[in-house]
Structure formats: C-alpha cells, structure tokens
Amino acid sequence: MNFKLTALLLLLFTMGSMSAQQKKWTLRECVEYAVENNLTVEQYELDLLSAHIDKSDALGDMLPNLNASMSTSGNTGLSFDPTTQEPVTTTIMTASGGLSSSVTLFDGLRNIHRLNRAKLNALSNQYRLDDLKDDISLNVANSYLQILSNKETLKVFNARYAVTEQDLKRTKELVEAGVLPSGDLLEVEATAANLEQQIVNTENQVLLSRINLAQLLQITDYENFDIVDIDFEIPPTDILNNSPKEIFAKALTFRNDIKFSQSNIDLAIEDLKITKGALYPTLGGFFNYNTRFSDQERFDNITGQLFRESFGDQLWMNDGISYGLQMNIPIFNGFSVKNNIKRSQINVERAKLQLEQEKLGLETNINQAYVDVKSFSKAYEAAQKTLDARRLAYNYSKERYDVGLMNAFDFSQAQSRVDDAAAELVRTKYDYMFRIKVLEFYFGVTLDLEGY
Template identity: 35%
Template sequence: MKLNISVVLGILMCLNATAQDTGKVWGIEECVNYALENNIQIKQTALQVEANKTSQQSAKWDIAPNFNLNSNYGWNFGLNIDPVTNEISQARRQTASLNLQGNWVVFNGLRKHYNISKSNLDYLAALYDLEDIKNDISLNVAASYLQILLNKEILVVAKEQERVSQLQVNRTTKLVEAGASPKGDQLQLEAQLARDHQNVIASENALTISKLQLANLLQLENPDDFEISSPDLDVPEAALVARDPASIFATAMDLQPAIKGAETRVESSEKNEAITKSGAYPTLSVVGQVGTSYSDQILEPAGTETVNIPQPTYDQNGQVIFIPFSQTVPIGPYEEKKFGNQVGDNLNEYIGLSLSVPLFNGLNVHSNKQIAEINTKQSQLQLEMEKNTLRQTIYQAHADAKASYNSYLAAEVTVESSEESFKYSKERFEVGALNQFDFENAKNSLAIAKSEMLRSKYDYIFKTKVLEFYLTNQIKL
C-alpha cells in the first residue's frame, strides 16, 4: 500500500459542501465516504474497471459466430468482364453485389476459452486496485484528521500555560504596587507571559495550517469555513501491541486487496501463456455465404406469346408428318431487368469448412510464448514484492505502535510528576521561597510533558488504527 500525496490529492471533496453549509461539522466517516465518492483517482480507476468489464463481455461474446454484410455498386468503362453474366464487353455497365458472410471458429487451441478466463481475472484485479486506492484514501484521511485533533489539544495546553502566566502577572503586579515585591519580578513574569502568548499564536497557526493542508487536498473554495468534530478518543488497549506481528501479517495476507490483486495478475499471466501456446494449434472454422448480384446489361422481354411450332414425327406407315407444338416465346422490346428481380434470380449460397494449420510464421508463436513466460515471472516477482512490502509495513507499524505506547506510558508518568512539581513550585513561588527562573522551568516542563503526552497519544492511536486496518481492512476512529 502506497501512502503519498498524489493519492490523497483531492480526496476530501466533502469540504465543498461546507461552502454552502457553514454550520456543518464533519466527522471522519462523513469525510471518508464523501471522498470515496468524489476522488478523481478513484473515478479514473472505476473507469478502468468498467473498461475491463467491457473486455470481459467482449471475450465471452467472441465464441459466437461472426456475420458480416458486404455490398458494392460501381461503374465499368472500357473492356471489362461483367461479374454477373461473365461476358466480355466494352460497353459501359453498372454492377452491384450483396453478400452475407458467416464464420464460426470451432477449434483454435482453446484460445477463446483461455481469453475468457484471462479477461475475468483482469476484471477482478481491477476491482482489487479500486479497493486498494480506497484503503489508501481512508488511511490518509485518518492521518490528516488526527493531526488536526492533536493540534487542537496542543493549543489547549498552550492557552492554559498563558492563563497561568496571566494569573501570576496579575498577582505580582499587586505585590509590586504594594511594595512587597521588586519590579524585576513583574517584568520577568510579563516576559514569560509574552513567550506563552507566542506559543499560543504558534499553536493556532499550526492548527490553521493543518486545516488548510487538509482543505487544499480537498480543493476547497472557502477553507475558512471548514470545521471537523472533536471526538473524545480513548487510548486503545495494548492488545494489538502484545500480539505477534507475524499473526497480523498472516491475516492481512488474506484481506489486503494489494496482495489479492497481485495474486490475480499472476493467474492472468499464466492464462496469457496458454493463449500464446494455442497459436501453434490448427484453427478449424465453419464458413458460409449468401450472395446476389446485379448488372444493367441483363435484359428481359416486355412480354411473351404462345406460338405453334411444327414438330416432325412419323405416322403408322413410317411417313414423316408435322404436328403443331405450342411454345411460349419472349417478345420485344427488350428492357433492362429490374434490380428486385435480379436479386432473387442471381442468389447463390455456400457453406463449408476452413482449416488453417500454422507451419512457419517467423517464430512469432515461439517468441510470444517466451515473452508471456517472462511476464509471468515478473508478475510472480511483483507478488513477492507486495508481500515483502506488506510484511515490512506491518512489522514497522507494530514496532512504531509499541514504541508509541511505551512513550505514552512514560509521558503519563512525566505529566503526573510535572504537575506535582509545578504545584509545589507554585506554592513556594507564591510565598517567595522559589525564584522566578526555577518557577518558569517547572511551568515549562509541565507544558512540554503535556505536549509530548498528546503527541505520543495520537501517534499511538494512529499506529493502532493502522494495525486494525490490516486485520479488518477497515479503519474507524
């Protein structure tokens, strides 16, 4: 699975709707579902699926007979042979022909059968590609979504630090005015307040930038109106961290569309080998044709009449006598035979078998077979590469999740200690038992500890969701 900016570009089109509904707050599932319906790359892949489906249907219909209707009409000048009467003449003539031809391949080395199987596999592989792209989008949406949530919580921590500093400034100002504290303490606290305010501004900018980055991926017309919901995310249990990554990989092998797609392409390559091998077999076909023709040189009489023609014979005595015999004969004038009459009169039919045996064709069959075998080996190597990539990704995700979880546990302890330390430092500072420098160090240490805990928390959540994705082929917050 390849997570990159080109995959995510334009995937979160859900924000286009917020330009018309500024009060809407989008949850992650809404964004993902809308993205899956509007992403350009998904649409392109879906079109490829449709193309493969069309090829699949074409391969299935290829086993049916072929029928073609051919016709022509022309003028002849000079010496020529009439294609209808087969007479040589120099007269100008107009001729026409109409032919219906049929061809049905009975056997060609099972090439059509293998082609149907290959087209089915290619269609299935395209479906896996579509599912794989959708999975990439879901993961990228989750990562972007969690980044915004993290920046929101860091902003809360920064504002809390600013609030504490503001309280200290207010308290110290009153002491200075009463003459109980030196002016320098007030100035130091005001400087710290300014630094805390800078941190708030930086945190606000980070949050704004994370939203804009997500909005830019969405190609938002008005990103200022974009807002996401802030669910209360609990820290997942460590069950996945404790699980053997090899078992996660074994499960993912049966679920991930990238692996299934690569396996399907290996099968498709093997079918293509069979197709190339079939080129060495004879092709047996049933052929048939029905045709008719027309020529303006064919004449017919205007009518007929019955005449008596004396026929010689012998009487009983052996003498020759003539007996009248009635016969119908054409009478002029002669006219061009009509097109409709010629179509029926000149009709001809043909049916037969055609056998084509490949003897030598420039080693094309042999070369195609070798190329197909190489393509199969490439598909097998691609499958192994996909497996290795999946294995490395899962093992890395598992190690990252484990490290994030341990980091989060350590950060929790650090936050608890820092809170106690800050509470104690605050009490001592307020009674004058702690100087300004040590107090600020305690406050800053608490802020850093909280920020680190938040980063570890969201990093662990995302890494856990990645592992859940490889186990279920779904991602949910």
C-alpha cells in the same frame, strides 16, 4: 416589492453562506468525500469500466460474426452483364448484395484464455481500486487526528496562558507592594510572552494541518474548512494479544494489495497460455450468400421480343451460397512464437517475485506497526506520568513562590516544564491512537468511524 424580494434573496444567500462556512466535517464525511472526489480513484474506476468492456470483447470473439454488403454501379460501353457474364456494349446498371458469416472453431484455446484473462483483469482492477481507497482512508484518518492533536495542544497552551495571566497580575501587585523584586515581574512577563509565541505557532500548525486535510479532499476553500471538535480517549483494544505472525497470516487473506499482486500472477499465466496457443493450427468456418441484379434487356427466342426480369425474380434467380472450412497450420514464423512464449514465462516469474516482495513489505509494515503500538503505548504512559509529576512539582513551586521562597525564574521554569509535558502527552496520545488503528486495519478490523 422588488426591494423586499431582493432583500429576501440576499438574506437567504447570506444564511446559506454562513451555513456553508459553519459546516464542520466528521471523519466519516472526510473519508467518503476523499474517496468520491480523488482523481486517482476516478482514473482507476475508468480502468475498471474499460476492463469490463474488454471482457465483453473477449466473449464476442467466441461468437460468429454476420455482415451484409450491397453495391450498385453503372457502366457505358463494353462491359459484362454480371447476371449472364455476356459482353454488352450499352449503358447498364447493376447491383449486388450479400451476407457473410465466419466463426473461429479452434485457435489453440486462445479465445477461451482471452475470456478468462479479461475476467481476471476486471477483478485485478477492482483489487487495485479497493487498495487505493484503503490507503486514502488511512491518510485521511491520520490527517484528521493530526488536526485534533494540534487543536488539543492549542487548548493546553491557552489554558496555561490564562493561568499565567493570573500569575502576572498577582506578581504585579506584589511588586507594587514591595513584596517581590521587579525582576520577578519581568520573568513572569517573559513567560507569558513565550506562551503567546507557542500559541501562535500552534495556531499555525492547526491551520497547516487543516490545509493538508483539505488538499487530500481536494477542497480549495481552506479558510472555511474545519472539522468537528471532539475530545477522544484512547480506544480499548486487544490487538496486542495477537502476535505479528498471526496478524500477518490474517492480512494475507484479505489485503487488497496482496490480492492485486496474486491476480497479476494469474494474468501472466493466462498470457502464457494465450501465447502457447499460437503453436496450434486454427480452424474456422465460413458461410456466404450473394445475389445480383442487372437492368439489361434480354431477347426471348420463343416470342422474339425483348424483356427484362423483375428485380425480385433476378434476386431469386441469381443468388448463390458458398460455405466451407479453413485451416491454418503454423510451420515457421521466424522464432516469433517461441520468443513470445519465453517472454511470457519471464513475466510469470516477474509477477511471482513481485508478490513475494509485496508480502515482505507487508510483513515489515506489520512488524513496524506492532512495535509502534507498543512503543507509543509506553511513551503515552510515560508522558502521563511525566505530566503528573510536573504538575506536582509545579504546585509545590507555586506554594514556595507565593510565600517568597522561590524566585520568578525558577517558577517560570516549572511552568514551562508543565506546558512541555502537556503538549507531549497530547502528541503521544494521538500518535498512539493512529498506530492502534493502523495495526487493527492490518488485522482486518474496519476503520471505526462512528462518533468521529
């Protein structure tokens, strides 16, 4: 029975391991996993939680506080009874307690500005987090498409190698029959060896690109990590119907990096308001309630006997209340307030310059992406035409080679040109696809993950 149970558990474990090894990731899964497990994202999320706590602190600073206190002590020898303020020379136990509350009524509106700043800071941290997620999504998509590009290139070389093996077999038969010289066989063998080397190099590129994506996802099991093998065609797009200025104008309305820079200006302005608030007087209110108890006995002049008031009666008889207002007026603080205001004004200007710099960088990136889409579109069309022409030339060369009108060296060169053209077409295809996605992303088109 134990043997059967062990065998069953081993089988289930093996099946689970095979299932894990056979899992292939879609682009949607890669992006979601990268966003959920990225360490920087986790840090930014903690910053966002901290910003929400700061908002709660700012709101709490506008409310009255309430504190309770209590103490007890014993004294032997000369001391003062806190309930009668009379000196006594005995052992006395005393206790006191109270409640105190204070509230800021006016502090130059700094409490209101602190609350506004805390709200803006939480919003700013959200923009920063969303911008990071956008960057991660694009990086993962680029790495994902790079793997697909390398895999498709590998398929091209494998298919060409299969054809070359047939040519090698045919050439060997013709050489043995005395139709072709032995040098032609050596040339075809050299072509096959060159293809084998290209296949090995491309396999390494596939592995390296898989490792690169796995690292983005922070997955260490590189050997078992792989993506879904899907052939993609160039997606239809009308993004080039919009000018770079139109794309830039729309990007300014939703880009999280721009919103983050704008929120930094708002934060700097709130900091300036908080700093200026130090120029105004502050007004606060306070309320205190105190009571005390003593175990000291008293002499009753009427009865002529000693007695002690009960604990409850003493708390009632010995309590007291104090309340009032307190105002502080700043007169001179060694230029600290004035200098802090100047620093805050400089920070406002610095934040504005940072926003303009972000806008310039965004406009540059959009113009570059626009040019890349047009240039890679032309490059892809040119690569397609080149491949078609190389294939026609190859077919013509093969016909001449089969009837002995072309030597093996020239024929192998025709084959190599077809291989290079096919590999170039694959590269330009995926480069073009990624550039389209980048430009559409700047225009507000969500990264399309369906079917990836």
